[in-house]
Amino acid sequence: MSTEAVGLRAGLRLKSQVCATEVIVIRPGTRPLSLCCGGVPMLGRDASGAAETTPVAERMRGSLLGKRYTHPGDDAVEVLVTVGGAGSLSDGETDLVLKEAKPLPASD
Amino acid sequence: MSISMLLSMAAAAFADRVALGRRADGITFSGLERDANAGATLLREDAAGSVAFIGQNSPLLPTLLFAGAAAGLPLVPLNYRLPRDVLRGLLDRLDAPVVVADSRYVEIARSTGHRVIAAEEWLSAARRTEPVPGPEADPGSAAVLLFTSGTTADPKCVVLRHSHLLSYVLGTVEFASAEERDCALVSVPPYHVAGIGSALTNVYAGRRMVYLPDFDPARWLELVRSEGVTGAMVVPTMLARVVEHLGGANADCPALASLAYGGARMPLPVLEQALRAFPETGFANAYGLTETSSTIAVLGPEDHRKAIESDDPVVRARLGSAGQVVPGIETQIRADDGSVLGPGATGELWVRGEQVSGEYRGAGSVLDADGWFPTRDLARLDEDGYLFLSGRNDDTVIRGGENIAPAEVEDALLTHPAVAEAAVVGVPDDEWGQRLVAVVVRREDAKADAAELRAHVRGLLRGSRTPDEVVFRDELPYTPTGKIIRRHLVAWLSPPVAG
Numbered sequence: 213m214s215t216e217a218v219g220l221r222a223g224l225r226l227k228s229q230v231c232a233t234e235v236i237v238i239r240p241g242t243r244p245l246s247l248c249c250g251g252v253p254m255l256g257r258d259a260s261g262a263a264e265t266t267p268v269a270e271r272m273r274g275s276l277l278g279k280r281y282t283h284p285g286d287d288a289v290e291v292l293v294t295v296g297g298a299g300s301l302s303d304g305e306t307d308l309v310l311k312e313a314k315p316l317p318a319s320d
Numbered sequence: 321m322s323i324s325m326l327l328s329m330a331a332a333a334f335a336d337r338v339a340l341g342r343r344a345d346g347i348t349f350s351g352l353e354r355d356a357n358a359g360a361t362l363l364r365e366d367a368a369g370s371v372a373f374i375g376q377n378s379p380l381l382p383t384l385l386f387a388g389a390a391a392g393l394p395l396v397p398l399n400y401r402l403p404r405d406v407l408r409g410l411l412d413r414l415d416a417p418v419v420v421a422d423s424r425y426v427e428i429a430r431s432t433g434h435r436v437i438a439a440e441e442w443l444s445a446a447r448r449t450e451p452v453p454g455p456e457a458d459p460g461s462a463a464v465l466l467f468t469s470g471t472t473a474d475p476k477c478v479v480l481r482h483s484h485l486l487s488y489v490l491g492t493v494e495f496a497s498a499e500e501r502d503c504a505l506v507s508v509p510p511y512h513v514a515g516i517g518s519a520l521t522n523v524y525a526g527r528r529m530v531y532l533p534d535f536d537p538a539r540w541l542e543l544v545r546s547e548g549v550t551g552a553m554v555v556p557t558m559l560a561r562v563v564e565h566l567g568g569a570n571a572d573c574p575a576l577a578s579l580a581y582g583g584a585r586m587p588l589p590v591l592e593q594a595l596r597a598f599p600e601t602g603f604a605n606a607y608g609l610t611e612t613s614s615t616i617a618v619l620g621p622e623d624h625r626k627a628i629e630s631d632d633p634v635v636r637a638r639l640g641s642a643g644q645v646v647p648g649i650e651t652q653i654r655a656d657d658g659s660v661l662g663p664g665a666t667g668e669l670w671v672r673g674e675q676v677s678g679e680y681r682g683a684g685s686v687l688d689a690d691g692w693f694p695t696r697d698l699a700r701l702d703e704d705g706y707l708f709l710s711g712r713n714d715d716t717v718i719r720g721g722e723n724i725a726p727a728e729v730e731d732a733l734l735t736h737p738a739v740a741e742a743a744v745v746g747v748p749d750d751e752w753g754q755r756l757v758a759v760v761v762r763r764e765d766a767k768a769d770a771a772e773l774r775a776h777v778r779g780l781l782r783g784s785r786t787p788d789e790v791v792f793r794d795e796l797p798y799t800p801t802g803k804i805i806r807r808h809l810v811a812w813l814s815p816p817v818a819g
Binding site: 222223236238277278279280292294295313314315316317318319320 | 329333459490496504513606615621646
């Protein structure tokens with residue numbers, strides 16, 4: 213199992229070690245993050261490994277496909293879920309939060 | 321990170337949902353993804369540098385857009401009405417273009433000397449090709465190149481990078497927000513930014529698209545009814561033709577939940593008639609530019625309803641506004657000296673945001689040091705941030721030192737029952753610098769003469785804004801997407817140079 217936090221940059225794709233979740237970093241934010249899913253650090257999508265890893269039970273509330281998540285302490289962070297899964301996203305011990313968007317009418 | 325991500329998410333979420341064409345036999349989201357990836361494999365084998373498209377809007381447009389993206393090549397949709405020499409001129413400006421052309425345009429495309437493949441051949445070749453994954457395009461690379469319509473000057477080639485388009489789609493569209501039954505009718509041409517926007521936003525929403533090339537109001541209404549279309553986007557000239565075709569009757573399109581319009585100024589009388597003809601439909605006025613990756617401000621259905629029902633003149637007036645800016649866009653109204661103006665004052669609209677490109681191929685970026693883009697549109701904001709546009713800065717007529725926005729005079733003319741269409745332009749004049757000339761198309765059987773129309777405007781606006789002349793024509797010159805080509809009118813009205 214890997215526990216190394218991955219340095220975030222826009223366009224970086226990460227996968228969960230404990231479920232199907234995949235994300236893409238839209239905006240990395242202003243501070244370094246330890247992006248986790250199910251309480252376990254996420255890996256680069258193309259990294260190998262990710263076996264025999266035990267998730268943290270209270271961080272298995274799910275990530276939703278197509279939703280954007282941000283950091284409660286840094287709204288410059290934006291992470292998009294490209295494959296949904298059972299684990300929830302966090303920065304270490306801090307849960308990321310759903311970014312609510314005002315629905316706009318289709319315009320083109 | 322590229323726009324390919326939008327399609328791969330949609331294909332994962334609703335693989336078997338129809339994305340393009342009729343529900344019975346259309347192309348599914350997974351089918352579109354496969355065609356795009358196979359098409360990308362072909363394009364890489366061809367060592368193409370860009371993909372030009374000469375054709376009408378059809379399921380091929382999203383296929384080519386996503387194929388180009390998966391191959392890391394920009395798609396360049398060209399106006400299929402252009403004459404050969406102009407087409408060649410535009411193609412010569414591109415990197416190693418492979419031209420995909422509808423069969424009726426293959427001959428003219430070949431005559432430019434560039435590599436050409438017929439659309440059906442390209443698609444059937446893609447369907448025989450096994451997709452080979454390639455590297456994902458860089459977010460900073462060009463996804464789409466669009467030539468502006470060139471109503472005031474030669475066409476400029478706008479560069480829209482993956483990052484701009486992604487920022488637009490992610491900022492304005494909720495993923496998977498469409499229901500399975502939803503369907504969008506696309507009738508803008510592929511070389512209009514809304515044609516590109518529709519391909520991206522509908523795919524990300526999971527909404528099926530059907531197409532109407534060669535706009536015709538009767539066929540548009542027929543398609544809305546027969547396909548159960550729930551959303552459509554039109555340019556104002558299209559909506560005017562639909563309203564005229566209906567002649568006051570109800571449109572009888574109960575499934576049509578939303579109708580967006582944009583791309584040019586909407587005459588208020590047309591909008592009011594349209595609201596009566598489509599009582600069940602939510603209207604949205606979208607304002608955007610090619611350089612801003614489509615929509616940057618929207619007047620939504622609720623705004624339309626409130627404005628129509630309100631007795632408050634401030635709220636009522638919003639029917640003529642472009643609504644409020646979308647998330648991620650900032651605005652400034654600037655005076656000629658560059659100072660930033662407050663609510664109520666008219667100046668040039670500057671915008672900033674991640675979806676704003678403001679970059680032209682060959683000429684570079686026109687963003688200022690802080691990232692602001694000059695739209696060249698005159699506008700003001702009201703106290704609540706509603707955006708009111710009053711025409712292009714370049715169209716401003718300077719008559720005897722006074723700046724006159726043609727839109728204001730055109731709106732005044734359009735309130736006269738005899739006036740069907742109006743364009744106001746400045747014509748060189750020895751005494752005034754420019755004199756104000758109104759070119760008017762009268763309604764059938766209407767008899768109002770120049771003196772009557774001048775008196776009508778004088779009754780509404782101050783005297784200096786009364787046209788010096790009113791001339792009549794059978795029609796006005798428009799671009800295919802409904803913008804008046806003012807320079808043609810100025811040329812027609814100006815005396816030929818002696819010699």
